[in-house]
Amino acid sequence: MNLLAFIIGIAIPLALGWMMLLLLERKNPVLGNIERWFWALVLGPTLFALLAFIFHVLGITKLNLFGFLMPSIVLLLILLAVAKRTHAFTARTHQPAYAGSIPLPASLKVGILILAVWTGIKILAGSIDLISVPTYWDDSFNNWNMRGKMFFVTEMLTLEIPIGNGMIQSSAGVGSYPSTVPLLKTWLSTLRGSWEEPLVNGLHVIWFTGLLGSFFFGLRRRLSPLLSLGGTCLLVSLPLLLIQATNPYADIFMAAHVLLAILCLISLASQRDPEKSRTWTSIFGLSLGLLFFTKNEATVLYAPLLTLMLLWVLFEKKRAGILNVEQARRLLGLSMLLAMTFAAPWLLFKWSQGLTFGNAKSVSGLSIVFNALSLQAIWYHLTREPNWLLLPLVTPLAVILSGKKAFKLPDGILTVFLILVISAQIFIFTFTPLAPEAIMQTGLSRGLLHVMPIAMMLTIFLTEQLVRLTHSAPSS
Amino acid sequence: MQYTLPVRISVLFTSALTSASLLLPASAFAMQSQFFDFGAGQINATWEGKGPIQMKQTPNGVLLQTTGTGLFLTDTDLSVSPQMGSVTISSESPEGVYLVWIYKDDPSTFNHNLGLRLRAGANIATPFSLSEVQSWNDSSKYFGLLLLPNTTVLLHQIRFDELNAAERFLEIVRSFWTFDGMRTYSINFLWGPHIAENPVARQDLFAYVPPQTPSATAVMYVFLIVTLVLITAFAAIQKTETAKRRAIMLGSFLLLSVWILFDLRMGSEFLASMVYDARSYILSSEQDRTFRDRDRFYDFADFAKLYVADRESYVFLAEQQWPYLGNMRYLTYPSIPGIAYDRDDTWVIYHRSDVSIDESGQLTVDSEPVTNPGKIIGRFDDTSFVFRTQ
Numbered sequence: 001m002n003l004l005a006f007i008i009g010i011a012i013p014l015a016l017g018w019m020m021l022l023l024l025e026r027k028n029p030v031l032g033n034i035e036r037w038f039w040a041l042v043l044g045p046t047l048f049a050l051l052a053f054i055f056h057v058l059g060i061t062k063l064n065l066f067g068f069l070m071p072s073i074v075l076l077l078i079l080l081a082v083a084k085r086t087h088a089f090t091a092r093t094h095q096p097a098y099a100g101s102i103p104l105p106a107s108l109k110v111g112i113l114i115l116a117v118w119t120g121i122k123i124l125a126g127s128i129d130l131i132s133v134p135t136y137w138d139d140s141f142n143n144w145n146m147r148g149k150m151f152f153v154t155e156m157l158t159l160e161i162p163i164g165n166g167m168i169q170s171s172a173g174v175g176s177y178p179s180t181v182p183l184l185k186t187w188l189s190t191l192r193g194s195w196e197e198p199l200v201n202g203l204h205v206i207w208f209t210g211l212l213g214s215f216f217f218g219l220r221r222r223l224s225p226l227l228s229l230g231g232t233c234l235l236v237s238l239p240l241l242l243i244q245a246t247n248p249y250a251d252i253f254m255a256a257h258v259l260l261a262i263l264c265l266i267s268l269a270s271q272r273d274p275e276k277s278r279t280w281t282s283i284f285g286l287s288l289g290l291l292f293f294t295k296n297e298a299t300v301l302y303a304p305l306l307t308l309m310l311l312w313v314l315f316e317k318k319r320a321g322i323l324n325v326e327q328a329r330r331l332l333g334l335s336m337l338l339a340m341t342f343a344a345p346w347l348l349f350k351w352s353q354g355l356t357f358g359n360a361k362s363v364s365g366l367s368i369v370f371n372a373l374s375l376q377a378i379w380y381h382l383t384r385e386p387n388w389l390l391l392p393l394v395t396p397l398a399v400i401l402s403g404k405k406a407f408k409l410p411d412g413i414l415t416v417f418l419i420l421v422i423s424a425q426i427f428i429f430t431f432t433p434l435a436p437e438a439i440m441q442t443g444l445s446r447g448l449l450h451v452m453p454i455a456m457m458l459t460i461f462l463t464e465q466l467v468r469l470t471h472s473a474p475s476s
Numbered sequence: 477m478q479y480t481l482p483v484r485i486s487v488l489f490t491s492a493l494t495s496a497s498l499l500l501p502a503s504a505f506a507m508q509s510q511f512f513d514f515g516a517g518q519i520n521a522t523w524e525g526k527g528p529i530q531m532k533q534t535p536n537g538v539l540l541q542t543t544g545t546g547l548f549l550t551d552t553d554l555s556v557s558p559q560m561g562s563v564t565i566s567s568e569s570p571e572g573v574y575l576v577w578i579y580k581d582d583p584s585t586f587n588h589n590l591g592l593r594l595r596a597g598a599n600i601a602t603p604f605s606l607s608e609v610q611s612w613n614d615s616s617k618y619f620g621l622l623l624l625p626n627t628t629v630l631l632h633q634i635r636f637d638e639l640n641a642a643e644r645f646l647e648i649v650r651s652f653w654t655f656d657g658m659r660t661y662s663i664n665f666l667w668g669p670h671i672a673e674n675p676v677a678r679q680d681l682f683a684y685v686p687p688q689t690p691s692a693t694a695v696m697y698v699f700l701i702v703t704l705v706l707i708t709a710f711a712a713i714q715k716t717e718t719a720k721r722r723a724i725m726l727g728s729f730l731l732l733s734v735w736i737l738f739d740l741r742m743g744s745e746f747l748a749s750m751v752y753d754a755r756s757y758i759l760s761s762e763q764d765r766t767f768r769d770r771d772r773f774y775d776f777a778d779f780a781k782l783y784v785a786d787r788e789s790y791v792f793l794a795e796q797q798w799p800y801l802g803n804m805r806y807l808t809y810p811s812i813p814g815i816a817y818d819r820d821d822t823w824v825i826y827h828r829s830d831v832s833i834d835e836s837g838q839l840t841v842d843s844e845p846v847t848n849p850g851k852i853i854g855r856f857d858d859t860s861f862v863f864r865t866q
Contacts, residue, residue, distance in 0.1 A: 115736075118739075118740075118743065121747070122743050122746060122747065125746070125747055125750040126746070126750065128750070128754075128758075129750045129753050129754075129758075132753075132754075132757075132758045133753055133757060133758065133767065134767060134770075134774040135803075135806065136767070136768065136770070137660075137663050138660075138798075138799060138802065139663075141799075141802055141803045141805075141806040141807075142802045142806070145806060146802075146805070146806045146809070149806065149809050150809060150810075153809065153810050154810075161805075162805070162812045234735070237735070237739040237742075237743065239666050239668070239742040239743075239745075239746065240664075240665065240666060242743075242746060243662060243663060243666070243746070244663065247663060249663060381665060383693070383694055383697055384691040384693055384694050385665050385666055385667060385668050385691070385693060386666065386668035386669070386693045386738055386741075386742055387665055387666055387668075389735055389738050389739065389742070390696075390697075390700070390731060390734060390735050390738065393697060393700065393701070394731055394735075397704070401724075440664075441661070441664050441665040442664050445664045445665055446664070463728065466724055466728075467724065467725070467728060470720065470721040470724045470725065471721075
């Protein structure tokens with residue numbers, strides 16, 4: 001029964017996401033057929049939860065089977081009708097210009113295949129564990145799963161969790177977290193008819209799969225299939241990423257959404273066709289809008305920086321003569337309109353309920369206090385612990401060796417975004433009362449996790465370029 | 477012809493090892509130990525007591541008794557440079573004593589010490605590691621034991637061990653492949669491999685937070701940075717495209733190799749944790765299974781859930797508040813655990829040996845009644861049950 005509920009419970013959001021992407025692409029598709037499914041796996045469930053949320057807070061539905069199904073089925077039918085009318089289904093067969101295969105030494109081929117098997121074993125073992133053991137981690141039983149179960153029992157978006165005469169650790173601020181992850185757990189349980197841990201925890205495999213698939217196809221636009229597979233294995237090799245991905249935490253979910261928005265931007269930066277640029281901008285708008293409904297970091301950190309990156313790309317395209325001012329303005333307007341359409345419900349709700357705009361702690365009241373211990377903890381986290389294997393050394397090294405190339409479009413998007421996000425995080429953890437999040441290595445590691453797929457992709461691209469350049473350089 | 481190069485390399489390697497071995501001191505090839513025995517007729521050093529300590533020779537050792545903090549010291553110089561050792565005692569109760577040492581050339585006569593938790597029992601050897609104790613060095617010193625007030629132990633032996641180079645190297649390799657378990661911090665950070673050069677330190681590798689031993693990750697970072705700088709310098713001196721190309725290829729190969737080594741290490745740790753979960757919980761019977769550091773809590777929660785399902789709230793007392801209270805709230809929701817002693821009639825007790833029922837049927841905490849009379853309506857184990865007032 002759990003498996004059946006899981007399949008149906010994922011299939012509907014997946015179809016919704018897929019249809020939405022297909023309609024945004026229509027006559028100018030940019031995603032590959034399989035690639036689109038992976039993107040839908042990330043965006044679809046968030047869109048599904050957002051619809052249920054909107055209808056519920058408007059007082060139209062409860063968080064029950066009807067409340068979840070009705071909005072999505074109605075939208076799905078509308079999207080189907082529009083797609084049929086606009087012949088959007090032809091986009092299905094589109095094959096993007098992925099990089100072709102290149103001759104590789106047999107030893108490297110065998111090495112990558114062994115690495116893939118090793119990676120598969122780790123993912124399989126982690127996934128089995130995820131659905132077979134009780135909810136163990138604090139944020140799962142005090143936030144994500146707790147709220148999901150509460151919504152399931154009450155059929156309402158209850159913001160405050162009962163704290164049992166004040167004895168259970170304070171849940172203050174948890175209600176300000178976007179409710180996507182709990183809502184999807186509520187949905188699966190509603191479909192199943194009972195709260196089942198294997199079912200609600202198994203959901204996290206979906207985001208991991210979506211992240212890995214999107215990452216693989218992100219690499220495929222520049223690298224051969226085998227190298228892309230190897231690169232994806234390297235991503236899974238990051239120990240903390242693997243642990244987070246195979247446990248009921250929400251940061252892989254967040255990382256997948258940030259990655260999709262960035263992938264849109266690097267594809268937009270490489271795109272010379274104005275129509276395909278329009279498609280990438282639209283998908284960026286969707287990704288950015290849904291990002292607001294993931295975690296609070298999206299509102300205060302990632303969305304402003306991603307918008308800044310979009311402005312940079314449009315400015316560069318205008319400067320290169322690919323777009324004129326009017327076209328650039330229109331693309332910016334389109335993406336912002338789409339983003340705000342999807343972001344507005346959650347932002348308005350937060351504002352109307354007086355919820356904080358921080359990660360459980362309000363950012364508005366934070367004072368500036370220097371904390372040297374945070375810097376020590378960050379240094380310790382990056383140099384004494386193999387949380388991200390050698391990435392803290394290899395990524396800066398690849399950027400330094402690549403020089404200016406690392407800062408030019410399209411890779412510059414990854415480099416600059418990464419530098420800005422990490423600088424902002426170091427600033428927040430060093431100069432605000434959020435310092436304990438770094439000293440205890442809690443918020444710090446999760447913040448870094450959000451951008452680790454981007455750091456890995458950047459490192460792979462830059463290293464591949466360096467190696468390729470040395471091969472093509474004439475010997476002396 | 478194809479085999480020429482490997483053969484030459486192996487000959488060169490063997491020759492280099494042989495030559496290098498000639499340069500090593502003889503002590504590098506044998507573990508050396510120094511024993512201080514305390515049985516009658518076996519004492520091989522002069523020991524004296526300082527402070528309120530009584531010493532009495534018995535056939536099996538020296539009986540040490542203190543009324544205040546006492547020192548039991550010798551000025552005999554150690555003939556080994558120990559990385560570890562052990563203290564063997566007999567004691568009726570667990571005792572906390574310290575290995576203590578005072579450098580003879582230290583005018584302040586500062587007492588350096590290392591805490592030892594001695595188990596109760598006869599002839600119990602408590603090992604200790606000195607490798608990671610920064611204040612321990614080979615200088616001439618007084619050393620012995622520091623005993624806290626009102627301590628009684630029968631001391632049999634103090635032993636110091638100096639491992640040879642090969643044994644230390646083997647321990648370093650073994651410690652690199654010694655795994656941490658899935659702990660409450662593992663979702664936020666991982667210690668990764670640490671380096672211990674003796675078996676005692678290796679066994680306690682992740683017993684301390686943070687670990688006392690050097691991080692292998694940091695060591696590897698230093699190695700990589702130094703090697704990459706050397707490779708870059710070599711290419712810069714050569715000033716040719718070929719040298720630059722080779723440097724990049726060599727650097728990339730080196731980084732990839734170390735990456736894969738660490739992936740194998742950390743991936744194996746991850747799989748070891750999964751296997752542990754499978755054996756201890758997933759594949760175990762409901763009566764025997766335990767889950768990580770939570771023991772049988774989840775089965776207890778399932779058991780207790782049945783008794784509180786019809787209650788809005790209940791009292792919950794566990795061995796510690798975190799993580800059990802929050803976890804229990806999630807598991808029994810919509811029934812909420814709390815501490816409304818005077819309002820709730822159902823008390824859920826988990827792993828509390830200090831909670832029992834007195835003769836009048838009242839629930840007591842540390843022998844103090846806290847409820848009206850009632851009865852246990854469900855017992856999970858000796859210290860975990862559900863109680864309801866009448």
